[in-house]
Amino acid sequence: MSKRNISVTINGSVYTRQVEPRLSLSDFLRGEQNLHGTHIGCEHGVCGACSILLDGVPIRACLMLAVQADGQELTTVEGLSQDDGTPGLLQDAFQDAHGMQCGYCTPGMLISAQALLADNNDPSLDEIKDAIGGNLCRCTGYVQIIEAIQLAATRLREAG
Amino acid sequence: MKAAKFDYIQAGSVDEVVDALAKGDGEAIIIAGGQTLMPMLSMRLARPETVIDINRIPELSGIAVDGDEVVIKACTRQATALASAEIQRHLPLLAKAIAYVGHQQTRNRGTIGGSLSHADPASEIPLTALTMDARVRLRSVAGIREVAMADYFLGPMMTARADNEILLSVHFPLPPTGSRTGTAFHEVSERRGDFAVVAAAALIVLDGNGVCSRVALGIGGADGVPKRITGLEDKLRGGKIDPDAIQAAMGEVAATLAPGSDQHAGADYRRRVAGKLAERALIDALTDALLEAENE
Numbered sequence: 195m196s197k198r199n200i201s202v203t204i205n206g207s208v209y210t211r212q213v214e215p216r217l218s219l220s221d222f223l224r225g226e227q228n229l230h231g232t233h234i235g236c237e238h239g240v241c242g243a244c245s246i247l248l249d250g251v252p253i254r255a256c257l258m259l260a261v262q263a264d265g266q267e268l269t270t271v272e273g274l275s276q277d278d279g280t281p282g283l284l285q286d287a288f289q290d291a292h293g294m295q296c297g298y299c300t301p302g303m304l305i306s307a308q309a310l311l312a313d314n315n316d317p318s319l320d321e322i323k324d325a326i327g328g329n330l331c332r333c334t335g336y337v338q339i340i341e342a343i344q345l346a347a348t349r350l351r352e353a354g
Numbered sequence: 355m356k357a358a359k360f361d362y363i364q365a366g367s368v369d370e371v372v373d374a375l376a377k378g379d380g381e382a383i384i385i386a387g388g389q390t391l392m393p394m395l396s397m398r399l400a401r402p403e404t405v406i407d408i409n410r411i412p413e414l415s416g417i418a419v420d421g422d423e424v425v426i427k428a429c430t431r432q433a434t435a436l437a438s439a440e441i442q443r444h445l446p447l448l449a450k451a452i453a454y455v456g457h458q459q460t461r462n463r464g465t466i467g468g469s470l471s472h473a474d475p476a477s478e479i480p481l482t483a484l485t486m487d488a489r490v491r492l493r494s495v496a497g498i499r500e501v502a503m504a505d506y507f508l509g510p511m512m513t514a515r516a517d518n519e520i521l522l523s524v525h526f527p528l529p530p531t532g533s534r535t536g537t538a539f540h541e542v543s544e545r546r547g548d549f550a551v552v553a554a555a556a557l558i559v560l561d562g563n564g565v566c567s568r569v570a571l572g573i574g575g576a577d578g579v580p581k582r583i584t585g586l587e588d589k590l591r592g593g594k595i596d597p598d599a600i601q602a603a604m605g606e607v608a609a610t611l612a613p614g615s616d617q618h619a620g621a622d623y624r625r626r627v628a629g630k631l632a633e634r635a636l637i638d639a640l641t642d643a644l645l646e647a648e649n650e
Contacts, residue, residue: 198362215362215405218396237355238393242459251433251462257392258463259385261362262407309458327547328457 200264204229205273213260220244222260223270231271231301235330242329245302246270252309254328271301274308283353284308284346293342295333302329307343315350317343357395361404365411368493371520374406376495380517384408386429387464389456390472414467414522419444424526428467432479433458435466445526447486447537447557451478454539457547467521473506473513476549476575478541480507484580485555485572488526492519500525507579533567534560536643538635541574542627544618550575551619552627556635558595558643566595571636576613576628583610583632590636600636607632 197212204227211226220237223229223246235241237256244255247269274282281289284307294300303326310317310325317325322343331339365371375382382404385391394400408414414429417438424444426435435441436452455461455469455478469479470490483490484503491500492515501514508514515521529535541553552575559568569590574580585606590599613624 214359216357216359216395218357218392221356237396239389239460242457245459248462252459253462254389254459256396257388257460259362259388259392259405259407261364262385262388262409264364306459324546325458327545328459 198261198264200261202260202263202265203267205269211260215259215261217260218256219246219258219260219263219268220255222263223255223268226260229270229272233298233301235298240330241299242302242306243299245305245329247273247305247309250309250312252305269305269308271304274304283349284311284343287346287349288339288342291338291342291345293335293339295331295335299329299331299333303331303339307346310343311347311350315347317347355396358398358401360395360402362407363404364407367411368413368520368522371406371408371411372493372495372518374404375518375520378402378404378406378518382406382517384471384520386468386471387431387460388468389460389464390468390474408520417441419528422528424528425523426466426526427523428465428470428521430466432456432461432464432466432469436461444528445486446535447539447555448479448482448526450537450539451482451553451555454478454541454543454547454550454553460547466524470506470524471513471515471521473511473579474549475507475510475577475579476551476553478539478550478553478555478574481553481555481572481574481580482539483524483526484582485557485570486526487570488524490515490524491522492516493522494519498522504582510578529559529568532562534643534646536560536639536641536646538638538642540631540635540638542631552576552613552624552631554628554631554635556632556639558636558639560595560643564594566590566593569595569636571607571632573607573611573628573632576611576624578612578614581610583607585610586632595640597637597640600633600640604629604633 201210223232233243235243239257383402416427489502541550555572557570561567571583586603589603613621615621
């Protein structure tokens with residue numbers, strides 16, 4: 195039951211830490227790294243609030259052990275902002291289109307949208323719905339979230 | 355919602371896994387994608403002494419056509435299988451089924467072998483493997499054995515795999531050459547990506563004369579294990595198959611299933627949905643097979 199050394203790249207910086215094997219990746223990010231942007235909703239893989247990118251693809255951080263992330267590259271919602279800490283293009287679009295109500299699901303929505311737009315800057319409505327299908331918004335504010343993703347896609351295309 | 359303490363082994367080879375399983379004596383458990391096991395650990399429904407991580411064993415990943423079968427290694431991600439040209443081409447039924455499995459976040463971690471090992475009676479990959487007459491290869495310190503899907507599912511989340519065995523790979527037979535194969539997969543769930551309330555998988559093979567040489571219908575979520583409707587298959591095999599013949603055999607579906615009731619759906623509802631989805635899947639599989647014939 196001894197602790198394990200892990201070395202993880204988070205939002206571009208490498209961190210070496212000792213973790214208990216039973217520690218989930220979501221608890222590691224919040225509790226050990228103080229990255230509170232990753233929200234924990236259900237803790238059993240249903241709500242999607244804890245979504246992060248693992249080597250560029252979206253996963254649920256509550257369904258992975260921190261030890262399993264050893265040697266891998268993670269992007270949390272904090273990693274979506276610009277280098278000076280101001281909101282990135284996608285985050286701006288969420289703000290401008292008011293793609294949130296209470297904001298609890300927002301980090302997961304942003305991560306899913308980021309993964310979608312990285313592959314496809316002109317997604318159809320169905321593609322957007324499919325991409326955020328694993329993220330629950332219990333305010334049911336989906337329409338504006340979708341509009342925010344469409345706005346971000348438009349801006350991405352305009353920026354070329 | 356925090357897992358109880360456990361020892362963690364990051365295995366580098368299958369040899370290491372089977373040794374650790376033998377040493378664990380029933381108290382060691384394998385983690386692959388973790389999409390089912392992590393919630394079980396968090397809720398303490400599972401309290402293993404040792405968790406054996408198989409994610410970094412290269413010999414457990416990959417998809418290959420080997421003779422007359424397609425072999426999928428256990429730790430192959432569902433997302434990898436869904437995107438695989440080999441699977442789209444050779445196992446279209448599996449590709450159709452995986453599209454219903456969870457969401458991108460879970461498919462990026464979840465594995466083919468993990469779905470087969472957990473064997474939820476409503477999950478899509480076990481249902482597809484059963485419908486396609488696949489078999490799994492299992493290994494313990496005692497050696498390797500293979501189990502056909504027909505003998506694999508023992509009950510809800512219970513399989514023929516022993517605690518000291520690892521599932522290495524699943525083997526899907528290819529359809530015979532010169533035949534036309536049609537497939538279809540349908541399910542009803544509360545939301546897309548949720549576990550199926552009921553799911554139906556159908557496969558129809560027509561020979562050169564348009565006679566149905568093979569038909570398989572599998573239903574998930576409507577019994578303790580995924581079920582083949584063999585009575586219906588027996589009625590349809592060997593003859594000309596058309597929507598009327600399918601209709602005439604539909605009574606076998608409800609007669610074969612013993613669905614349960616839970617918060618998602620009652621037994622009657624499940625039985626009726628199973629019948630409807632079965633009919634839809636068979637007719638779509640037939641259309642698919644005939645379309646393939648036209649395109650030849």
